Amino acid sequence: MAITLRASDRAYQRLRDEIVDWELPPGSALGEVEQSTRLGVSRTPIREALARLTADGLVAPQTGRGLVVTDISTDNIREMFEVRQALEMQAARLAALRGDPVVFAVLEREFLAVPALLDQDDPARHNYYGLVARFDDAVDDATANPYLVTALRSLRTHLVRVRRLAKDNPARLSAAAAEHLTIVQAILDRDADLAAHATHVHLHRAMRSALDSVETASPSILPSA
Amino acid sequence: MAITLRASDRAYQRLRDEIVDWELPPGSALGEVEQSTRLGVSRTPIREALARLTADGLVAPQTGRGLVVTDISTDNIREMFEVRQALEMQAARLAALRGDPVVFAVLEREFLAVPALLDQDDPARHNYYGLVARFDDAVDDATANPYLVTALRSLRTHLVRVRRLAKDNPARLSAAAAEHLTIVQAILDRDADLAAHATHVHLHRAMRSALDSVETASPSILPSA
DNA sequence: TAGCAACTTTCTGTATACACAGTGGGATTT
DNA sequence: AAATCCCACTGTGTATACAGAAAGTTGCTA
DSSP states (O other): OOOOOOHHHHHHHHHHHHHHTTSSOTTOEEOHHHHHHHHTSOHHHHHHHHHHHHHHTSEEEOSSSOEEEOOOOHHHHHHHHHHHHHHHHHHHHHHHHHOOHHHHHHHHHHHHTHHHHHTSOTHHHHHHHHHHHHHHHHHHHHHTOHHHHHHHHHHHHHHHHHHHHSOOOHHHHHHHHHHHHHHHHHHHTTOHHHHHHHHHHHHHHHHHHHHHHHHHHOTTTSOOO | OOOOOOHHHHHHHHHHHHHHTTSSOTTOEEOHHHHHHHHTSOHHHHHHHHHHHHHHTSEEEOSSSOEEEOOOOHHHHHHHHHHHHHHHHHHHHHHHHHOOHHHHHHHHHHHHTHHHHHTSOTHHHHHHHHHHHHHHHHHHHHHTOHHHHHHHHHHHHHHHHHHHHSOOOHHHHHHHHHHHHHHHHHHHTTOHHHHHHHHHHHHHHHHHHHHHHHHHHOTTTSOOO
16 A cells, blocks of 8 residues: 655655656746645645755756746756766666676566567557666666665656657667667676676767757757857 | 855754764654754754755654664765765866866865875864865866766765764875875866876775774774674 | 553644745835 | 835745644553
């Protein structure tokens, strides 16, 4: 049975989802009373939710009074990937040292099956993103490092926000699957250097793809400067 | 004029300092009413402070009801340094690429002066830690990467908590100054690889020193398991 | 005596009330 | 007509009241 989560948790998740999904675009002002009436709870849990969002960097204090949804520039995207590279290369190294072969053997088989999956229809895309999420979880788990996992989780929130802008095309998904497969196999071979370098390559391509996609598809959403 | 900070901010800083300084040792229960009477504010700002401490990982929900100060094992220390290595090597690389030569030239001169400083009395130690803090700030600033800075800041809280346990001896301080000097000079030379590798070396030695110091000086504070 | 159950107490989560500060608008004066 | 000052209002920060849940305690029963 799922623990009944608190109103503040629900408010946090709701607001975070709305920001990440760009329903609340950058610059949106978030007043406490406004949100409390909208979400049907009192100001107290809303305050707690907004405090967490501020800590996450999804929301920032405006000049003077009030909070606004933060914006994301292409420079921000590059900066995110600089951090992501550092953290995920280390995570891949640690997973190669400590990973459970059984878990990653299953993932290997799944990534091998992706090309067939991508020939199918749209639900396949959800399946693929679900697979990547399971891969991330497996790596997180394999690192056995709560500090690393915390840092990665925090960063991933922002990365998901970018991904919602920069829809991947099928060609990119196919290439990404091959890159993931290389990482998984390196982990299975306990080859830490290869796992790290394959992660580097993957992230380099992922960033290129994201930047290209964002710059062509939705330049209007990004800050004009 | 300094902005009058809110009661919740003061409560957060106070509690965080007490945890980092081991005045509130691991396992200490933090009740809301208890802390609100102790700090002389109402439960509302205390709740906000405790929520932030929980997000920081300094406090965690106990089984059932209540929050307790988290403990730190020697494994945790190794894990922190795994993350620190990833983040600070990347930061050193970026600082080498983007750093302001004037700033780092000043730091170089200061690190060169450390050996003379360490011959003096106890206040010298404060000066040295202040210098290291300025070095960290300079690197943070040079990376021009808010996500990296956020991740590093979060981690440093835990590292300071470890440092409070593991007092550095003068020999270690002297060696650390030399290591810092190497990093600064690599940044000045715009040699990203050298800056990263010198950081790696520095952190490896710092971790060894911390683990040795903790294991000999205060094994009682760490979890028995 | 041991185990279980009901009650009491205490603490958390939420709502609301209150005080204060900052901002915008309007009116008055030059 | 423009600028400045004052007032009102909106919104944040803090305190407190209230409800519900969980842990401890006490008493009863087997």
